[in-house]
Amino acid sequence: MSSKTSKLDASGDPLIALFKSIGLNQAKAAEAAKSPKAAAILKDTIEKHSLATASLDEKQASLFAALASAISKASDVGEQETSYIVARILDGKLKSVDQVSVAVKYIESHRVPIDDVGFDAQCGVGFTITSEELLVQVNEHITSNAIAGWDKLGSVITSIRNSPSLRWANPLDIKNAVETAFNDTFGPKQAGKPKTKEPKAVKKESSAASAQPSTSRKSVFEEGFLGQLHRPGGNPQIHPHLREAHLATTGGQVWTRFPPEPNGYLHIGHSKAIFVNFGYAAHNGGKCYLRYDDTNPEKEEARYFESILEMVRWLGFEPWKITYSSDYFDKLYELAIELIKRDKAYVCHCTQEQIKADRGEKRGQPRPCIHRDRPVSESLAEFVNMKDGKYRPKEANLRMKQDLEDGNPQMWDLTAYRVLDASHHRTGDKWKIYPTYDYTHCLVDSFENISHSLCTTEFVSSRQSYEWLCDALELYKPRQSEYGRLSLEGAIMSKRKILALVEEGYVDGWDDPRLYTLIALRRRGVPPGAIISFVSTLGVSTAVTSIEVARFEHAVRQYLESTAPRLLMVMRPLKVTIENLPEDYLLTIEKPLHPKVPELGTTSVPFTRTIYIDADDFRLEDSKDYFRLAPGKTVGLFQAPYPITCTSYKTDPSTGEIVELLCKLENEGPPKKPKAFIQWVAEHPPSGSPVRIDETRVFHRLFKSDNPPADFRSDINPDSLEVIKGAMVEVGFWPLSKQLMNEARHDGKARTAKALESSAPAADDETPHATSEQLVGKECVRFQGLRVAYFALDKDSRIAALDNDVDVEPSREQGDYLVLNRIVSLKEDSGKTA
RNA sequence: GGCUUAGUAGUGUAGUGGUUAUCACACCAGAUUCUGAUUCUGGUAACCCAGGUUCGAAUCCUGGCUAGGCCUCCA
16 A cells, blocks of 8 residues: 555656656656566666657657557567567558557567558558548448448447447547438437337246256357357367368367266256356367366265266257267377377476475476476386386376476476275276376367367366467367356355265265255256256356355246146145035046146046145135135135135144134135135045155255355355155145156157267267166155145155056055155235235 | 456346347246246346547556456465
């Protein structure tokens, strides 16, 4: 703070005085002095060209300041090139900041001697246009583009400024000409009118793997971060033939890869990565690999390989090809030899402490280690010794000889190979050394001709070493681009933290439905299409974000609203006896499974003298805003022919709890139209009604706060799981469950058959492959409990009828155990609880 | 401490120097409704701060502030 004020003090800063000497005023001189890099360049330029005695006017002086700023951001501008531009400013050829900026860009790729004609053409030197000529072109533009009114003023100005022929016309002249033309054509500009809204496009039903927002808007792959990615072949190479070979192999397609490390189950953040990689490739007619990143056998387990493929397929994607980083171990080793031979790698025996110290330990500049300059032959011999198992872990490692002068720590001689004392799940004991992530990832991307290497923002710094290594080996160089991770408020994504929750008993396992792992969401019953819809509407940027859970829930509800059949269900049953019906009264009611989708079919349910309603739908005291049952109040029953009126109720003498309502069916006199309808299930043993649910699991948030602290154990919500024991569902449950299960099996078989046809075969018999069983689980039985919530069958359920091939009417059987998971609640109007 | 990425309604996100700053969720209001759900309609709400360049800045430049990432466990 104090140094800032002293810096701005003209009397004390010779730099500001020097800048003032060329004609800058006090404020602009101070501004130019602020940026150290640009200020140094300006100082040097002034002194070398004696600008202080050149009698510049203020505009020219400002051009020199702009020149210095542009050079400070450019790469590798030489003194001769700088002098060339200085001369052009002095002789009056470069007159605007815009011209100066373009000039600096020009000399970045054109060295002295510079072709004056080419330079002048590129930088607008000598360009002139009269007002009349400009007006003619503007009018021509208006006519040929069918411009209709003043609301297009901004876009017309922009289009004309962007046209090549008018690139160097004065922007103010363009603005004036456009306004003159508009005035002549449309009359005087009027006050802005309210913009008429475009009618909203009819929304299409979502489908898995191709969920799209409204057609009137751009796809997430066409705007923002993904919209700005390069076209295939647009990533520059160290040699042109590398680009040509890449395009020849891919045919100019987008090729991406989803490269998880198989060290844990995937979580919802991975769904964004899957969507981005698979979706971007699919949107652009390309291909996506599934690549298991298995360079560290100490952390990887076989069980995760299968699960990862299952989750990718469950979300609706099919890998074009499945590969492993370990597929390339031989090739990676040979390239390491080549890197050593090129004197771009060396074997180092420093301890980790020594390496840390050499790297400055977060404080200073790195310094080379004592092995950095050893002869190539020594490094080659030692690397063979590493490979032959003559070193224990940490005794030797292969380091890349990068650039210790660079400001990026990723360039400070990263490790390429290290010794690990672990058997690899695929290569067994063949290797004693294993390549690191920084060595392997870019090279395997290159081998697999990846056009877009999409990863998350923690790898921003790694981009430089990624590109360095491809260039050092003169290989095809994919372009790495980094986008922001998906994080959900109130959830944790760290595999280490989730493992702690599992091992310490806070949750029942990685697939506990309170978690946001993909297997947990699946078990809970979340449809995969809903997840894809969720991530596709989020947008992709590089920002750090935290998504509200309400947004995820909305996507799930939206998906289920049109797809989930409705079943009558009560969570906390309250017995109702309709006293004006005979004891043996029975009416069979056929009702639709969906109020708006008749194709989902119908179910038949009994209606009898004794039914159950939800306890929440009755209260003792009526009120103006309350529309359901109370003594003396009438309420409708869904699909039943008449409403009921509560006449009296019974309570438990010992607890005072209401145990039964006595009601009257309003089937006499003029029909009553009740304000509300409630759901019910009837007691009718001959038809198996009601279906009693053994457990209904309702999940609440796992953590109390939106951003669980590092000590997340203290933030655990002890009431995150609620188990309800007495819920009841209508008998339509049985045929519906059977039908949904059969459909899931059928769809899984069809999709898998198709996938096996169109995917490249995997070489290894042990590689996980597509099976129909991966796509079918008990959670495929989903429904909405009418007026309650969306539910799915839990994997703990035992329902013999689902596995029974016999074409018999399904019903409860001996040994059945029904467990439902609440997928998501319905939204509740605030008036409902008043 | 060094390097680096970012900052647009409460939450996300779109946005070529020229727009009345887009869309979605959330929120409010109305209509419809055999789900106080859904659907439809309308509304409230934003360019981190300061300075500069420019006829004109959310956009370009400089500085500051805030948040994140990396700086030899991995990936």
